[in-house]
Amino acid sequence: MAELVAVIASTHHPFYYRASTAPPEERPPFADAWVAKIAAFRETLTRANPDVLVMVGSDHFHQLWLDNMPQFLVGKAPFYDANFYNEEREFGLPRMLLRGQEDLSAHVLREGLDAGFDLAFSNELRIDHSVTCPIITLRPKADLPIVPIYTNIFAPPLPRPKRFVDLGRTIRQLVESWPSDKRVAVIGTGHLSLELGGPRQFGPHGPDPEFDRKAVEWIASGDIEGCLSEVTLDSLWEPGNATHGFMDFMLMMGVAGEGAKADYVDTLDLFHTMEAYFTWYPNGVTA
């Protein structure tokens, strides 16, 4: 069976690409510290030596739209074009092309359906910055095949937080039951407290530092029960109107497992959001 060699949860900040590639005179003052943190975070994936990446993210109204909105969707395609015109326009993100691991997609869909998740699928999926940001930060060569899994954290009605955790647990089981000798990393991205298009946006730090502190502690310590006891669809409006993206972190806590302490934890307080980076090695990692 396949081996789950790393579980990685991260924020996906679309400004990173431009901040890290701009010429020195145009780089923001925080760029160097950010690049250093990303380099260290990248090493946590490199050390796991993965063959395949399962990428959990959320389409930001790019290909998925309100006339036919899936709650959870698995890409099953040999290739995925990536990034959209408006991400190029606003963030300077490059167009990309990623290979797909289609047999793992088929396994996730078949076994996921049988496990009780009515997963939607797409045979022609263009992926957006929720997936390409972690490719850029963690695997900039973009040389590994992927299985994209999209969640709806964006267009109410949303699945409840526990459903995200349960899907994470199931994704882990599906990866570990995949009849393959491949080494698989599961990488998911979301947000801590975040406000976009509301009165608390683009402040000097994230809109709710206290939520961020608790969220980092829940994730780092694998405290799924504690997190679920406080986080609801209603409560997530309070830290910021885009904070439902935190449910993708909860999904990744489900992949990592109850009580699983992260092997690597780092954060970076930026001007309007806190960046957070976590890595677990379910079976350890060679030094």
Next chain:
Amino acid sequence: MSKYLIDKFLFTVDRDPDLVERYREDPRGTVDWWETERANSILGCHSGEASTWLRFEDTEREALASHDYVRLFELGAHPFLTLTLFIAMFERDYDEPLAFQKEYGMRLQHFSLPYPDIAT
């Protein structure tokens, strides 16, 4: 209430570079054209199938036609869609990075939780 249609306008305009410019330069004309020609297009149908019933309410049409993002927030337009499109149209008019985004937030300061419902 046709929050869905407001969102559909923001979505389809934002993702078309020509429409972004057209809406910036001629908001009222673009909204009128879009409501007549595009509002009923079923985006998931490739062969031009259309609905028959979608139209803006007067307050919604006016908010779009006057570039009134504060009113759009109040009406429950999806804030990510509104923000993204308005950045595309107006960020260029400000000298400092994020100056437009900060002004946008300031103009919404009178809203407190719970914010207007964005469910469609």
